[in-house]
Amino acid sequence: MENLGHIDPELSYEPDPSTEVKDLEHRVARDPEASIALAHLARAYLSLGIKHHDLDLINRAEERARSSLDIATFQNKDALEVLARIASHKHEFDRAVALSKQLLEMQGSQGYEILISSLLAQGKIDEARMSASEFSRLEPGFSSFFQMGLTAEASGDLVAAEASYIAALKADPQSSRTASLWTRAIVARFFLRQGRRDEASILIRKILQFDPHYPFAVGLEGELSLASGKYGFAAERFHQAFLTSRDPIYLYNAALAHKRSGDERSWRESLDAIISLYQKTGREESKLHWEILEKALLERGS
Numbered sequence: 596m597e598n599l600g601h602i603d604p605e606l607s608y609e610p611d612p613s614t615e616v617k618d619l620e621h622r623v624a625r626d627p628e629a630s631i632a633l634a635h636l637a638r639a640y641l642s643l644g645i646k647h648h649d650l651d652l653i654n655r656a657e658e659r660a661r662s663s664l665d666i667a668t669f670q671n672k673d674a675l676e677v678l679a680r681i682a683s684h685k686h687e688f689d690r691a692v693a694l695s696k697q698l699l700e701m702q703g704s705q706g707y708e709i710l711i712s713s714l715l716a717q718g719k720i721d722e723a724r725m726s727a728s729e730f731s732r733l734e735p736g737f738s739s740f741f742q743m744g745l746t747a748e749a750s751g752d753l754v755a756a757e758a759s760y761i762a763a764l765k766a767d768p769q770s771s772r773t774a775s776l777w778t779r780a781i782v783a784r785f786f787l788r789q790g791r792r793d794e795a796s797i798l799i800r801k802i803l804q805f806d807p808h809y810p811f812a813v814g815l816e817g818e819l820s821l822a823s824g825k826y827g828f829a830a831e832r833f834h835q836a837f838l839t840s841r842d843p844i845y846l847y848n849a850a851l852a853h854k855r856s857g858d859e860r861s862w863r864e865s866l867d868a869i870i871s872l873y874q875k876t877g878r879e880e881s882k883l884h885w886e887i888l889e890k891a892l893l894e895r896g897s
Contacts, residue, residue: 615639616636616640616643619632619636619639620636623636630667630674631663631673633662633666634659634660634663634671634673634674634677635673637656637657637658637659637660637663637674638673638676639656640653640655640659641656641681641684642773646840647840647841648840648842653681653685656677656681657677657678659677660677660678661678672698672701672705675694675697675701676698678694679694679697679705679709680709682694682713683709683716688713691709691710691713692710692714695707695709695710695713704734707726707727707729707734707739707742708738708742710723710726711726711727711742711745711746712742715745715746720746720749720750723745724750726742727739727743727746728743730742730743736768737767738774740760740762740766741759741781743759744756744760744762744785748785756785757785760782760785761782763782776802776809776811777811779798779801779812780798780811780812782798783795783802783812784818787815787818790822792822795815796819799812799815799816803816810839810845811836813832813836814833814844814848817831817845817848817849817852820832820852821848821851821852826855826856827856829849829852830849830852830853830856830858830861833849833852834846834849837849843869843872843887846868846869846887847887847890850865850866850869850891850894866891866894867895869891870888870891870892873888
């Protein structure tokens with residue numbers, strides 16, 4: 596077992612994206628034809644939209660990125676990257692793959708991240724592994740090591756996955772708070788899936804010390820508590836993750852925690868909350884994981 600406390604340095608801080616959005620909106624208002632400012636504003640909207648599970652902000656990000664590309668079509672990597680990430684977020688993986696390949700043609704290395712994650716989502720593990728190997732050969736470091744870990748885990752090579760994840764943590768340049776938190780959460784989830792609760796706990800605590808409300812880590816703490824038989828605390832953490840992210844998977848996990856604790860009333864309330872959430876949401880909200888509604892209906896029916 597690696598000494599995760601030693602290889603996992605303190606996380607760095609980034610500017611508040613809400614403040615960044617306001618500054619960029621002022622810049623765009625002064626010069627509506629500023630393609631770079633529009634692309635940066637699109638990225639900021641996307642960051643906030645994903646953080647708050649807000650489809651309106653994500654659609655706004657897409658509009659700004661398209662406007663930026665309309666103004667400056669040549670080598671506009673920033674706008675193209677935003678569009679590729681939005682396509683991936685909306686589970687439009689064919690489009691995400693096509694856009695990420697365009698990005699790679701511009702020498703945009705971010706294209707590898709989007710391409711690999713989209714290929715994995717489509718179950719194209721061999722293609723993803725080839726792209727990850729190419730990425731690692733061209734740019735060995737934090738991002739490519741992490742992608743190697745994802746592809747190794749997806750293919751069932753857990754030894755290689757762990758080695759790549761640890762290499763990514765060691766190589767983390769702390770250049771992006773979002774990437775740093777996400778990577779640590781994925782590695783924590785990896786350890787949790789292997790039943791290695793101590794390692795998972797170390798990384799989850801580190802994330803929560805830095806950002807107590809990071810929903811992925813809060814949800815993982817719920818999973819850790821569920822696996823440890825702490826059903827009440829697990830339900831509490833899942834509900835908190837839902838309030839921050841609005842992702843119904845956490846409500847479903849809370850329902851499972853209530854059920855295991857024998858709290859039938861809270862179990863039914865959580866299922867009813869899931870069903871009500873979907874009834875208020877149109878089908879355009881692809882991030883809502885519609886299979887969760889089916890599970891909730893089956894659970895309540897049983």
